[in-house]
Amino acid sequence: MNFFFVRRTFCAFAALLCGLATFTAEGQQQPSSTVLAPGIEHLAPSEKLTYLIEWHGVNAGTAVVQHEKIPQDNWQFNLDLESAGLVTRLYRVSDHYKMISTSHFCALSTFLDAQEGKRHRQSQMTFHTAQQKVDYQEHDLVKNTTTRKELSIGPCTHDVVGALATLRTIDLQPGKTAIVPVTDGKKMVNARVDAQAKEKISVGNKTYQTIRYEAFLFDNVLYKRKGRLFIWISDDTDRLPVQMRVQLGFPIGTIQLQLQKQEK
DSSP: OOTHHHHHHHHHHHHHHTTOEEEOTTOOBOOTHHHHHHHHHHSOSEEEEEEEEEETTEEEEEEEEEEEEETTTEEEEEEEEEEOHHHHHHSOEEEEEEEEEOTTOOEEEEEEEEEETTEEEEEEEEEETTTTEEEEEEEETTTTEEEEEEEEOOSSOOOTTHHHHHHTTOOOOTTOEEEEEEEOSSOEEEEEEEEEEEEEEEETTEEEEEEEEEEEOTTTTSOSSOEEEEEEEESSSSOOEEEEEEEEOTTTOEEEEEEEEEEO
16 A cells, blocks of 8 residues: 555545635636634634544544644644554555644745655645745655755745635535636646535444535546545544545555544
């Protein structure tokens, strides 16, 4: 299993969903302020969500997403991925991602320490809001090489884990579509998110009424690889991301993340 795609798709999906500007069925854009403002009031000051990662019916590891309010009215978001069992013996993964954002979830900086198999890389993005630029730097600790890139961005660009918190505050009902610029520091694209249907799903010993979303990141959008990416958000006041599914071709196949525990 190439666990690398678990982290990339999880992070990219979150990045895609942050700062959504929703569109009506006729394609008329609604003001972004009506989408984003409620999330800042209702996001809990701190929260920890733990997910089990499954691959071909096997426990492949855990993903832990945390956020907390920090000084200057900013937010800190963390994503930690750890492989487990057979996957660890085949391809050990220990990834740690940190993002600092403003009160409106506009990214200020990110840092990733990724140990995947024999690879060990550290990368970071620094956002310059006034200049509408983002600086990306990646250092390969094994080869001792460094890559740098600069991209133009919008006045408020969002990235990674904080995006899931934003999605939980958006009333994107089935039949609605969102278009949003996405960056991973290397590429900038306009990607689409569809709210597809209401579904009842069971996760662990709980059953949730959810809305299923699909994010279009593959097939030469953000990634060249063919694939599909889905997320299920509980259709209640908590708006919990209870399940995520990445469908990739051979030899990876389907990777699924299911919510195991919520802590506040």
